[in-house]
Amino acid sequence: MSVTRVPLSCEFFPTATPEGAEKLAAVRRDLAVFQFEYFSVTYGAGGSTRDRTMNLVARMCAENGPPVMPHLTCVASTEAEIRTLLDDYRALGVNRLMALRGDMPSGAFENAGFTTATQLVSYVRQLWGEDARICVAAYPEVHPRARTPAEDLHAFREKVMAGATDAVTQYFYNADAYLHFRDDAQALGVEIALVPGIMPISNFVQLSRFSDACGAEIPRWLRKRLEALQDDIPALCDFGADIVAQMCERLIAEGVPALHFYSMNRADLIREICKRLGWC
Numbered sequence: 001m002s003v004t005r006v007p008l009s010c011e012f013f014p015t016a017t018p019e020g021a022e023k024l025a026a027v028r029r030d031l032a033v034f035q036f037e038y039f040s041v042t043y044g045a046g047g048s049t050r051d052r053t054m055n056l057v058a059r060m061c062a063e064n065g066p067p068v069m070p071h072l073t074c075v076a077s078t079e080a081e082i083r084t085l086l087d088d089y090r091a092l093g094v095n096r097l098m099a100l101r102g103d104m105p106s107g108a109f110e111n112a113g114f115t116t117a118t119q120l121v122s123y124v125r126q127l128w129g130e131d132a133r134i135c136v137a138a139y140p141e142v143h144p145r146a147r148t149p150a151e152d153l154h155a156f157r158e159k160v161m162a163g164a165t166d167a168v169t170q171y172f173y174n175a176d177a178y179l180h181f182r183d184d185a186q187a188l189g190v191e192i193a194l195v196p197g198i199m200p201i202s203n204f205v206q207l208s209r210f211s212d213a214c215g216a217e218i219p220r221w222l223r224k225r226l227e228a229l230q231d232d233i234p235a236l237c238d239f240g241a242d243i244v245a246q247m248c249e250r251l252i253a254e255g256v257p258a259l260h261f262y263s264m265n266r267a268d269l270i271r272e273i274c275k276r277l278g279w280c
Contacts, residue, residue: 002278014052073102125163171199200269201240
């Protein structure tokens with residue numbers, strides 16, 4: 001298979017130990033061959049990984065590799081705390097941000113500042129100016145807290161109107177869900193790049209837990225195949241790479257602007273997908 005190459009980006013999560021940081025640095029070096037457009041760095045619920053996220057972003061910025069896009073959630077953070085983080089990122093030369101509402105930390109019941117991603121987008125745009133790239137999340141299979149698909153689509157449009165320049169979707173394994181969401185968003189006048197989020201498959205139990213929590217559907221036929229392979233990890237990863245690569249091929253044929261990989265801090269899973277697409 002040789003598929004037309006599209007721009008690629010990749011997500012990492014901050015590690016808790018120096019050993020983990022070294023392993024992640026090796027992953028980034030391994031992935032350099034793919035010339036990613038940017039790397040993103042996640043931010044724990046309620047800012048639970050704030051310091052680790054900042055440290056990883058600073059380390060990556062110092063490497064002079066691809067641009068870095070930190071995630072930032074706004075719930076359970078005051079405006080002053082968010083302002084400080086944004087100023088610190090700017091001082092590092094960061095000009096991209098993934099603006100998210102986020103989840104309240106365990107045991108917290110009151111919000112300290114902004115309550116929606118739309119408010120955060122507007123605030124970042126005000127502080128960082130028109131040249132900043134502000135990315136937001138999109139949910140082709142409907143946000144788990146949305147009452148209706150129409151409500152979810154309207155909330156997405158509000159984020160765009162507030163100043164978002166790009167969007168990355170929650171992962172999915174049903175390309176039609178993405179395509180319908182894209183068409184519906186365009187019908188509402190949303191013209192920003194809507195980049196599919198791509199999740200490699202390596203662990204059935206973990207993937208099932210993630211999917212149940214975030215509302216990403218694993219089609220029944222795929223769930224059954226993965227369940228049958230769960231005790232044979234090499235076979236599961238091989239099958240998973242085939243399935244995800246086939247979905248990427250279809251998405252590219254349908255004109256997606258780019259692909260964003262959820263790396264799980266591993267290079268091998270992305271490499272196997274890209275190999276099947278003829279990119280390495």
